[in-house]
Amino acid sequence: MKINDRNKEELQDALLTFAKNHGISPVLISVDPYYPSVSLKQSRKIIINTNWHNESEIPFSIGHEIGHLMLDDRGVIYLKSFAGKCSEEKPADLYALKLIYDYSKNRGDYFEDPGTFMQCYGIPERMAEATKALFEHDKDLYF
Template identity: 45%
Template structure:
């Protein structure tokens, strides 16, 4: 998990995105501030296992060209949130593939990399699209 977080933070840096890692009460949501090319990540989130997904989600807001600040709320309430979720999923999948991680089924991938359950259908589609890979 630590290596994945490092990968995501380096990915952000390589794309001109600054990261502020903070510790606040669990109700404080992580946020992307696209106008500043900054993501603020609360390391004390309710579900610490989803932290890499949250980081990827906030990166996704900026990489997708969103213009408004977006707080991570844990559910896609609009198309920008959904696209940020998908960006994070694909970014983590890319990382796992580059590490030669192998999984017999998508559920194990979700558990291993802290992918939220709401992404289950998307994970299964991703695996189906890439079934010719070593995965």
């Protein structure tokens, strides 16, 4: 099962509403498909590339950029070459994962395995171990 357009739009709307409710101003842009979304600490803005090459990951990107601001990162913009090495990227990824996981639970979704959840919500493959750990931690709860 892959995230469909309706579910993706609903999730994006929920994440953007969450951002606004927490004093974060989202700016949606359509640029080069490989230009990453960013967060700007000083102005509490997130710039989201709605033309991202992996369209199903756009909601995760929104959650990730929200995570940077909610976790009070230093606000440094990292180039693609450093993205995987930055100590602030993993916490932002985990924040996005938990935000989407909670959204799923609040909708009453139930997934028996983390892989199906990841496909349904456009969670990047790099989050497989963290998603598995999240499911293990919550294994006795139905969502």
